[in-house]
Amino acid sequence: MKRSEKKDFVSNLKDEFSKSSSIIVAEYSGLTVEESESLRKEMRENGAKFKVTKNRLTKLAIADTQFNEISDLFKGPTAVAYSADPVAPAKVAVSFEKKFDNFKIIGGGYNGEKIDKERINFLAQLPSLDELRGKLIGLISAPAQKIATIAIEPGAQIARLISANSSNSKESN
Numbered sequence: 001m002k003r004s005e006k007k008d009f010v011s012n013l014k015d016e017f018s019k020s021s022s023i024i025v026a027e028y029s030g031l032t033v034e035e036s037e038s039l040r041k042e043m044r045e046n047g048a049k050f051k052v053t054k055n056r057l058t059k060l061a062i063a064d065t066q067f068n069e070i071s072d073l074f075k076g077p078t079a080v081a082y083s084a085d086p087v088a089p090a091k092v093a094v095s096f097e098k099k100f101d102n103f104k105i106i107g108g109g110y111n112g113e114k115i116d117k118e119r120i121n122f123l124a125q126l127p128s129l130d131e132l133r134g135k136l137i138g139l140i141s142a143p144a145q146k147i148a149t150i151a152i153e154p155g156a157q158i159a160r161l162i163s164a165n166s167s168n169s170k171e172s173n
Helices: 003-018 033-045 055-062 068-073 088-099 117-125 129-172
Strands: 022-027 049-052 078-083 104-110 113-115
Touching: 003 055, 022 068, 022 088, 033 049, 033 088, 055 068, 055 078, 068 104, 068 113, 078 088, 088 104, 088 117, 104 117, 113 117
Parallel strands: none
Antiparallel strands: 022 078, 022 104, 049 078, 104 113
8 A cells, every 4th residue: 555545445444443332353264254354244134344454554544533442452453343323333344253253352442432242242232323213112102102193083983883883784784
């Protein structure tokens, strides 16, 4: 990479990190290309990103962000998963670590605080932002559905009564 390319890369990575609420750092050595692509795809599907980067460049990118405390995690072959959704990268990384021995979570950062593997596992158990939004919409719409059902019910009872009466009158003729 040329110096200007490195500068752009660091700048873009810094921008992405500043928009993220969590970062997971993992060792990835020994993963096949297929496994790496599978991980990237799963991260994308969950609203997160996964990148293998040079440690020196990553340290430069996080230097002026809320994640500057995790710079000591970048030793050896490391990769980062990050997202604005604090749960998404943790969920995918923990799930992936269970499937593949060559992928090991080292640590990470959450809202400017350094977190260990135990806290990452806790994050992974929480519902994602999309799941929370779905539950919230369900809770909000449930009372409206009940009101609509109650409002419609008297009319439905009258319609059944009229229908029953007209059936009875036809039979008696």
